[in-house]
Amino acid sequence: MDGIRSVAVVTFPGSNGDHDALHSLSEDLGFESHLVDYRATNLDAYDAVILPGGFSYGDALRAGAIARFSPIMPAIREFAAGGKPVLGICNGFQVLCEAHLLPGALLRNKSLQFHCFWTHIRIENVESSWTRDLAEGVLLRLPVAHGEGAYFTDAAGLAELESNGQIVARYANRQGEIDDASNPNGSLAGIAAISNVAGNVVGLMPHPERATNSLVGGEDGRRILQHIANVATGSITVFV
């Protein structure tokens, strides 16, 4: 397996970004990637796990609330606890919050509208497994597509995220400034992505897998997803 990184993209009932992620990883980035069914119970064969976007279980009760009880979740917990990289995109972010692998919750967009457009995010943390060779403050142009993307935690939770450096990215304008006008959903402190304390589990509201080919209007998503290559070299470090 040396040098070959194998990525699991988990398909939940209602996932719709799974094939996008698979295509992006296999065709655009050249990683060996597989769709893994939500009933699977073992992820030992993989070097990275992606929880894709979509509407798992039809968003019943709350987005991500039911996916948390999927048969695959114990394997995802074990994978994450082992310091291996896990990325939750959009609905995947919601699932990670509901599963308490990430703190906080995602609320309905402030506007009540489903937002589907390009955003800019500014990278705030370059120690997470998914941002570590980016420069701090780098601006990425990525699309969002969500109805429930307003990150929320209480004041103590936000203070903790900030002091631990768990805020991975915030929405910004084209100049890289954080302002309300660039915040598409009313997210607390403009948060677009956070990590766990260790830095190996990241939840990201925008879609890097929909921006890895100039044919679809942008390639900045590569700069997140290419981090799978780092895992390949076994250079993964757990920050505690």
Next chain:
Amino acid sequence: MSDITWTVDVLVMPKEGVNDPQGDAVRSGLQSLGFKTTWKVRVGNRITVEVTAADETAALEIGNQMCQQLLANPVIEQYSITAKPTGGE
């Protein structure tokens, strides 16, 4: 005393201080209809669950466990629970 069926009635509401854009939208709808004295609207979920339990305390505790583990997200929601014998008055 044998176990009977209880209807556990769970009301889940957004916590104070948590944005509720749905409630805000309903409020502005009510104001457009002429309900000018409407100042605040909050929208939540009501969930009813039928369970078997020995008594009301046990039924409420089952409801509480369900809320803690699934029915409510304590980060953003608060809940209240009542229980009555199913089909009773």
